[in-house]
Amino acid sequence: MAHQESTFIAIKPDSMQRGLVGEIIKRFEQKGFRLVAMKFLQASQELLKQHYIDLKDCPFFPGLVKYMNSGPVVAMVWELLNVVKMGRMMLGETNPVDSKPGTICGDFCIQVGRNIIHGSDSVKSAEKEISLWFKPEEVVDYKSCAFDWI
Numbered sequence: 001m002a003h004q005e006s007t008f009i010a011i012k013p014d015s016m017q018r019g020l021v022g023e024i025i026k027r028f029e030q031k032g033f034r035l036v037a038m039k040f041l042q043a044s045q046e047l048l049k050q051h052y053i054d055l056k057d058c059p060f061f062p063g064l065v066k067y068m069n070s071g072p073v074v075a076m077v078w079e080l081l082n083v084v085k086m087g088r089m090m091l092g093e094t095n096p097v098d099s100k101p102g103t104i105c106g107d108f109c110i111q112v113g114r115n116i117i118h119g120s121d122s123v124k125s126a127e128k129e130i131s132l133w134f135k136p137e138e139v140v141d142y143k144s145c146a147f148d149w150i
Helices: 013-018 021-031 045-051 059-068 083-091 104-108 122-134
Strands: 005-011 034-041 073-080 117-119
Touching: 005 021, 005 083, 005 104, 013 021, 013 073, 021 034, 021 059, 021 083, 021 104, 045 059, 045 117, 045 122, 059 083, 083 117, 104 122
Parallel strands: none
Antiparallel strands: 005 073, 005 117, 034 073
């Protein structure tokens, strides 16, 4: 059996306001990703500063934290073989102008500062982000009945 990989996906406040949560989750489910953790929360500034620590020296960092703290988010962990790379392909480019139709950003994003969704960009980032947002006991291990078909 191939090794399962995990990725962290966060539906951002602008997606919440625009009613896109169900559509976004549906796309991952239809692709065959296995949802193993999900929570709906208002992320604290401390959590967001930790999450975006790599960007702390960028001029847009304070605005990014403020935007992500402006409303609730849906934090999720998904599993599948090569899920990080596939997840990034499904998200599209960070800048919606560069995102192809059919990707989440290509279909729903208007501007880079309101890009509706976050996805881990590497396996290492995914591990760090998952451990930041979820306790180990919040990630559920189960076998989907569709597993053998995917």
